[in-house]
Amino acid sequence: MVREIHQAAIRDFGGSDGIRENALLESAVAAPQATFGGKAIYASLSEIAAAYLYYLCKNHPFLDGNKRTALGACLVFLRLNGVETKPDGPQWEQLVLDVAASRIDREETTKRLAKVLA
Template sequence: MEGLTFLSVDDVLLIHADTIENDGGSHGLRDHGLLDAAVAMPRQQFGGAFLHEDIAAMAAAYLFHIAQNHPFVDGNKRAAVMAALAFLRLNNVTRLPPPQELEAITRRVAAGEVRKEELTKWLRSHIGKPQ
C-alpha cells in the first residue's frame, strides 16, 4: 500500500484538544510514551511490509491502542475514535461506520471486551474502499 497518510503525535494531540474543547473534559497528557506507542502502531513494518495489512487494520490500530493505552487525562475514547476517522478520511475512505455503532464498539474496546483483530473485522465490514 503506497501513498498512505499517517497521523503524527501532534495530529493526535490536536484531535484530542478539539474533542475536549467541543465536548468537555480535562485537558492533559498523562503519558507521552503511551501516546507515541499508540500513534506509531499503524505504520509499523517488518521486512518492508506493514504489520497492519490494510487501511481498516491501520484505523483499528489507532482506535485500539489510543483507547487501551489511555495516554490522556480524559477523552481517550473520543480521541481514539476521532483519530481513526481522521486517518480514514485522510486516505479517502468516504463510507464510515454509523456513529452509534462506533461509540458502542469503542466502549467495548476500552473495557477490554474486544480484541484488535475483532475491531479490524468490524471496521472492514463498516467502511468503504479508499476512493
C-alpha cells in the same frame, strides 16, 4: 495530529486537557505504522484505522477524552485516505466502548470496523 484531535475533543465535549503519559501516546501513534522485515504489519486501510482506534483507546495516554480521541484519529485517518464515514450510528459507539472495556481485541476491532465501513 492526534494531539490536535484530542484538544478539539476536549474543547467540544469537555474534560481535562493533557497527556497522562507521553510514552503511551508515542506508542499508540507508532503502532499502526509498525513494520516487520521491511513490511507493514497493518496493510489495509481498515487495519491501520482499527489500530489507531484500538491503541489510542487501550493505551489511555490522555487525562480525559481517550475514547473520543481514538475514534477521531481513526476517522481522520480514513478521511485522509479517501474513505468518508458517518460516525453517528450506534455501531460506532458500541465499537469504541467494546474496545475500552476490553471486550474485543485488536483483530476483532479490525473485523468490526470493516463491517461498519462496508
